[in-house]
Amino acid sequence: MTRTLFLGAIVFGLMLSEARVSRRHERQLLARGAVQPPGDAYRTMAVLYPLCFAALVGEGLWWASRATPAAPGGPAWWVSGLLLFLASKWLKYWAIGSLGDRWSFKVIVEPGRPLVHTGPYRYLRHPNYVAVVGELVGA
Numbered sequence: 001m002t003r004t005l006f007l008g009a010i011v012f013g014l015m016l017s018e019a020r021v022s023r024r025h026e027r028q029l030l031a032r033g034a035v036q037p038p039g040d041a042y043r044t045m046a047v048l049y050p051l052c053f054a055a056l057v058g059e060g061l062w063w064a065s066r067a068t069p070a071a072p073g074g075p076a077w078w079v080s081g082l083l084l085f086l087a088s089k090w091l092k093y094w095a096i097g098s099l100g101d102r103w104s105f106k107v108i109v110e111p112g113r114p115l116v117h118t119g120p121y122r123y124l125r126h127p128n129y130v131a132v133v134g135e136l137v138g139a
Contacts, residue, residue, distance in 0.1 A: 004060035011053050011139065014089070021096070022104040029102065034110040042106045049132070056139045081138045088134030094120050095127040103128075 096103045098119025102110070120127035 001061060001064040004057060004064050007139075008053070008057035008060070011057075012050070015050060015053070018096075019105065022106070025101050025104040026106060026108060029104065029108045029110060032110055034108045036106060036108050040107050046105070052136055053139060056136075083138070084134055085138030088131045088138055091120060091127055091134065092131035095131065 098121055099116055102113075102116070115121075124130055
């Protein structure tokens with residue numbers, strides 16, 4: 001139970017720090033004349049993304065309250081989830097680093113600036129979306 005709460009606190013702490021960076025970048029982008037294209041799903045995702053993690057923490061607490069001790073030498077399935085979560089965070093932060101101040105939670109585009117084709121964008125069109133799915137599956 002303590003492990004679940006600890007991991008949940010880490011996940012939400014990272015989410016809050018990412019939100020802080022996103023807000024700073026949004027202000028900078030908008031000050032430079034960037035625009036938000038119509039149809040952005042930000043409002044929906046702003047609710048669903050943290051809600052998914054809250055549900056996962058709740059599920060973890062529920063299972064922890066009913067769990068029987070694992071057999072010694074048995075599989076530690078949580079390790080694979082942790083590794084996927086960490087790999088997904090690495091991909092997300094690589095994407096953020098590649099976009100620099102052009103990254104935010106919202107889709108905001110600066111007219112006239114070329115697309116980024118460095119970092120994970122050499123291999124994936126939307127690495128941040130892949131990372132978000134990996135975070136959820138890993139958690």
